Amino acid sequence: MGQVGMSRVKIYLGPDKMEARLSVLDSEERFPAREEIVRLLNEAGVTFGIDSNALETIVSQRQPIENRVIARGIPAPVSSETKIIWYVPHPGSRVAEPEDNQRIDYKMQEEFYFVKKGAELASLLPPENAVWGKNVKGEPVPPPPPSLKTLVGENIEIAPDGLSILATKDGYVLWRSGQMSVNDIYTVDGDVDFHTGNIRFNGSIQINGDVKSGFRVEATGDIHIKGSVDAATIYSSEGDIVIAHGVLGKQRAKLLAERSIFCGFIQDATVVARKDVTVQGYVINSQISAGGRVHLTGNPALIRGGEVFAEEGIEADEIGAERVIATRIGLTNSELRQAGQEHDALKEQLELSRQEAYLVEKKIDFLLLLQKRLGTLTPAKQTELESVRAKKIELAEQTTNLENEMATQLAKAQTVGPRKVIRVHQNLYRGVSITIGNQAADAASNLKNVNIYLKNNAIHIEPAQNGEDQDEV
Template sequence: MIEKCRVGYFQFENKSDGLYVNVYPPKEETFSPAKIDDAMFYIDKKKISCDIVKLDEAIKTGASKEVCQKISEECPNPVGEFADYYINPDGMSVEAIFYPPFVGASFLDLEEIKKDITFKGVRSGTDEAAINDFLENKEYGKVYVLAKGKEPRQGTDGFIEYKFNTDLKPRPKINEDGTVDFHSLENLNHIEKGDVVAILHPEDRGDEGIDCFNRKVNPRPVKHVVFRYGRNLVISEDGLNLISKVSGHVMLEGDKIFVSDVLELVDVGPQTGDIDYDGNVLIKGNVQAGFKIKASGDISVSGLVEGAEVIAGGTITLNRGVQGKTKAVIKAGKNIVAKFLESCESVYAGGDIEADSILHSKVIAKGKITASGKNGLIIGGDVRATLCIEAKNIGNEMGTNTTVAVGVDPTMKRRLEELKKILNDLGKNKIQLNQLLEALRKKQQAEGSLAPEKQEMMTKTMRNVIMLEQEIAKNKKEFEELRQSIGEEQNAIIRVADAAYPGTKIVFGDVSMFVKKKYDFCSFVRDGAEVRLSAY
């Protein structure tokens, strides 16, 4: 049996004159020779007294040839084949190194080895294949793993995947010619309503293992994460997505996510670049010349607007006003409220405009314009409203050219007539296309199918009908808005609480008059084809 051993090994033998050691070299060069350390462990373990020097000499010589060396005058009790067992401190493996028996002594078998490791407390993971490997090959001195626990499956930490740039740093754009554009700075994470701003990847807790003693082995602890967020956010039904309830911008502060539809800035200038925001914008300081703010909602500026562009889908509030330098453009879908409007290239409101003073600016409001407050001035420029203009003073004693106009611009009336003709022509075209489409459908029903060229004609006609209907809807909307405006101009009026000065031009649609002398506390109305002075 021991002859199967492929590695080098030693074997003690009692003879009549004492104890001998037999050393056998490995069967092939790839296998290791017997080791003195194993021999020393053997004699120490079994309390065998011998000549250590001779034992060492025999082991060294036996690396290359068979050796039989007497090492003691005494004959100890013969020792059978045995194993030195080692249990890993974590209980997940049991190892064994086997040692050969004295010549003529007993060998271990499968059941004895299993009984040994059971005695050590092993209740799970015994590897009979490893035991049989030793029994068949007898590689003494080799480490055999005779039992293995089931390792726990380690889990993974939970984490949050952010769907926006969490390290946003404003950087100016470098143009192709090498110049720096401080207007285009990526300094906001814009989002739309319904956008997923973060995804939660839950922790994987892993699975328990079992050690060789049949004890449960827990996987290492993992990090549990949850969404931390402010208002305007909602968690999806499955708990994995964080969704914005508004359009605006998203930011991360620490590990907390914030979404707002109000953008708050101190100033707008080179440090921010131009602002294009889907929501409301609040500027606590100034808007510097040459920069632009565009918002789908309201815009409020606490400081001064210089020669800048401010465009809002809602209302614009300018607490200090505009020093336009003939370059400012202010446009609101609804109302404009300002301390003053001075030297503006263009001011437009889809609703009303209210300011303490309007100076040397081109101003248009679809509703009314009111210059009230302490000064209540309209001086210079061109100021137009559909319904009403009210001011304390229009013009000044210096005779500065000032135009104030109410009612509908004559060009709008011409546009209304154009739209009538356009809608009439589009209606006729739609009728013709529908007639052609109906004829093709009847032919298809009668014959079961259409020739390829007829089918192509039918598809093209249907596409043209859809495009025509979209064009009609667009023109109808413009037509109704113009007609409503023209209807409102019948009650248009200009009111002056203090004085209207010479140099002022009063306009009602296509009728106008020049103020040639000062008028106090008065109104101007249209009377047929002329402008008439009336009581305030």
Template structure:
């Protein structure tokens, strides 16, 4: 491209090759729109005279195409020939890769859409002919289906036969299905008749979904074109007879026998459209007729045909060689046109009725024939005889075939009924372990962890708990007369519904009404919202991991873990264990013996009678009634004054308040009371970070909900969707996102409370209500003091503007 042309068009992806050039997607920068650009590269042509000839053809092609302003003809917007002998054509944009005609596309296309395409094609060609422009190469690669419309391309661009392909005037090879008019094979004199022939070929493909002379150009296809050897479109059952007539006329071998003008073609199509508006059938229900030495059926597709009545008619007329399956299929696919159903009907010789002795067992489940003639018979004659005798089921065709060849006196079992099959009993499928067997988990090496035992079986709201596989009706049997022998249905079973569950609308599923723990008690399925452990957390229970609230009425023994999404309440002691509440608070009535391995963590509050040798982390307040020894505590406010309230050999780190009775001890113990002052800028950053995460989570939640909705719609109902694997994965993901959203919302609220605390200019403080021993490290922000004396009264410690600690209401001993 030269600089001016290049600056306007930004060339993008290569799409495909056409007879008029290699096609690319491009952007017209000037008008900010998508366009299509075709490129013909002449740089490989050696002779200058040849290059000039092709350029002249290109200019003729473009100049004629520019005259073709029609909605069904590809619109040329611009063209150019650059100094490197490349020719460019810029056309309107449409998604060409999705617009290529194919058999698959036509298979799903309605008749009315096909008729609209045919009309648009002929109308566009009529316009071109009206301004004296022939197409000359109307193959399927020149027509595109864009939206509800068509686009025709490559007008006035001759293509010539070159071995097993075509070559265009611009030197580009292609191999479309062969729509070559017969007169173009021996010599090329373009005419209206040639365009009409190719229109006929395209309509043949549209309505018959096959190319008339094969899929590719080869010697066989050329011979078929010369002989005009193609399957008549009337043989296709879904082609209207009037459509077939105009296709045949367009494709006549002699040009003079075709339509004289495209306008005539267009008028005939319009007549068909008008006629089909009020189409009526001149047959009542069905009729048989012979055509080309084959039997056809023509039916009224709006009528109901009794196939038994139809067969009885054939039997009454002694016709024995009909193919009932083909007749049924023809009726099923009928659109009113004749459909071939086999060979010409033949009537049976009445002598056949004297050729057999028939016997049926007492239970009517077996039929035997004895042959009374030595001559060979047609198996169809034997089958006809059986039907005349009302033997309509269970034919043993191999025995019938053998009997036809057998000698006189032979006896064969020719039909056998089928016994009914009893239905299967209904049964229940549990989605949890109903016996609640305690099973320790094994790792890949076979090691058993007795702390992780599957005791708690958690479920979420809407989860399926039990599904009933219904009893089957059984399979009916038939005797040789075709009479039904009813099957015995299987026994039913009742779904064991209990508390906090409900039955699905189809009555086949038990689902949970809430999040909780599922159990099977006294033959009932129940869901319990809170876990209650009626004793200790030990090897009999294993670790506890639950999304809701947990109540433990005993102790938590060493090395065990309790994790809950909600609140945790422990009536006993915690000894060397790990306890965490993801969204709630923790209350330990009898205290904590940490053994230097216990960690207690809560998003909100922690409350205990005492704590020793442990680490506590709370998002809000930690309250210890009696004493805190050899421990670390991190929180916003630490309270220990309702009981003994002693803090000894421990680190207490809070952001707002430490309020206790006693700090330190007589013998030297390393006790630190530290107010870690909040930083406004850090809080802003943390708040911003959490809000960004919440925004991301919100978008993810919406995406997952949309996917869940699609699955429900495709499944037909919510109750069907819950059994879908992808649905379960999406729901699980949504629950995790919802839970994370709740946790982050709580953290955001906590940070905003901290910011409000700073903005309110409240003072952080440490309060010792009864006794402050020496060697206690007191720190607020960067201000630090280690006490050198003891205080036996209330001490309130704050920090002044000079970053100095102020001990108020203090009397030293």
């Protein structure tokens, strides 16, 4: 603060010269007159915005004062003509519009815009006719420069000229509480519902609430949901799906993951994972398919109703129910399935080969009968007879090769890969349908603590050994 004046009269100016303060320490007998104070203000350069009423009060009271505001400047107003030029989509650009049938899609998918590091996201366009202010010295005061600071979030910076904002990393433009950020993880601070619409994001998604019925969440990366999932669709094309609570799918929920799925519980849903499905509770009336293992932990770790199939193994405490509820479990095997498909293809080829051989045999019989009746064949017919006889030999060799290859594939289908196990720690209930590879069986009675596996092309259900906790026996 600047200070000027006599020893008993002080005038203070702020650094921006928008305010002047007066201190008078003299007693009533020596108190300066109005003209003297004005002269001192003028000597200090204060010529504008002097508060005449305040000055008259000070002079009339003739009492010592300190730091009393005696003059104020007029600040330049913020221009309403300042505009932001957007180079990326922003919240105001997302508006649900009527479809052809005049209905508005309030689940409209939010679009995400990818930018490279250094990309210009928005710029300020200063006003053409700005209004200036004036300080207490009568000097013009320019309007405050428009600022983009309120928009700057994570991985965003303001350009050196102050008129643009730039991305500081590769990623997608996201919005949080009116601030722009760039990231490859999209966070939803709440539920996925009509406020967010459907979400599709090339990266990972974290949802701090629930996913409500009828909505869809898609990501290339991982999807983490801290709440639950209703009758919604969750799809990760390259990552995992993690749901802290569980799924109440109402027979309409779908979870699909390129890698694994982790969930608190699953009810009335369809779940497909390329790798494992891990559930910290129960699976009820659901369709589960895993390229790895299905592993139920916690209490109750039960499977009841629906279908649960896995490639590498299934582990649960209970499967089925005392009152028979249609429950199917099984182990699929890609190698076994491939061997079976190859076997079926060979079988089809063999059938075609045999049909062709039958027709060739009939042709030979006809030509021999013709030769018998005519006594001799024309050169053309003789050539044809030699050709079909050669074809008969070729087809016989082909049939033998196909039969041998089929036998090899059948043996492979019966012995392929390590033995995988369905592990039931407590109760396997009567009526549970079991499929392993190309074999099927039903649990004939209630059983406890068993391993179920395929051996010699038959399903075996055997008591587990104490302490046994492995997938292969």
